[in-house]
Amino acid sequence: MDIKILQPDVTYAKALSELxxxxxxxxxxxDNPEEDLEAFLATTYTTEIQTQxxxxxxxxxxMAFNAEDHPVAFCQLRISEKIYxxxxxxxxxxxxxxxxYVDKNCAGQGIGKQLLEQAIAKAQALGKKTIWLGVWEFNPxxxxxYEKYGFQKVGTHTFKIGDKLDTDEIMVKQLS
Structure with a gap:
């Protein structure tokens, strides 16, 4: 699939929140009750939050865009003051x-790989030695x-959607 990846500015906040x-x-x-899902989305994927x-x-x-210039995937890196x-x-x-996240209609076309490569390149450009993530334990x-690209499981944490608690596997990749 022919895609273009860019680092969006705030003019993309609405498109990013919708995606x-x-x-x-x-x-x-x-896997989640509708009211819990809606509450989570309302506190995570609004235009205001994505602008922030x-x-x-x-x-x-x-963000990744297809040949018709429609957003089909994105990734976000975050520097945190506290880590596990x-x-x-x-x-x-x-x-x-x-x-x-990659649109289900575009899965298996290498977009996730390209986004992961962008994320790793950015992490290295920032001088980071480790990249880590949380992934739902029931998302094999x-x-x-992630394992294919050198990430290893090192622990778990809890991810909350409404009243439901899920377990995420924490995975780490050492960068050279």
Whole structure:
């Protein structure tokens, strides 16, 4: 698939919020009560929140667009002041791959790989030694994808959507 990847500015906040909400709902909607899902989306994927994230100096977003210039995927990196001890790195040396989502109609076409490569290149350009992420324990395709690119499971954390608590596998990749 012919795609273009760019680092969006705030003019893309609405498109990013709509894309994020749609992909998250498509991916996790069947596993969460509707009211919990709607509440989560309303606190995560609004234009206002994406505007804040796009202007946050500690966040880096990449969006992928198809040949018709429609957004089909995105990823977001985040520098955090606090990280889990089991990541094996300091906050100054690490960066979180907070989100990487690909439209279900574009899955398996290499877009996730291209976004991951962009994220890793950005992390290296920032001088980071470790990139880490959380992935839902019941998402074996995603876990296998990350393992294919050198991520290893190092621990777990809890991810809350409404009243439902899920377990995410924490995965880490050392950067050279």
């Amino acid at each position: 994020g909400a749609r992909i998250f709902a498509d991916t996790f909607g069947v 994230e796009l202007t946050n100096a500690n966040m880096f977003t990449f 001890d089991f990541i094996g790195s300091t906050p100054e040396e690490s960066i979180e791959l907070q989100r990487i 395709k995603a876990i296998k994808f």
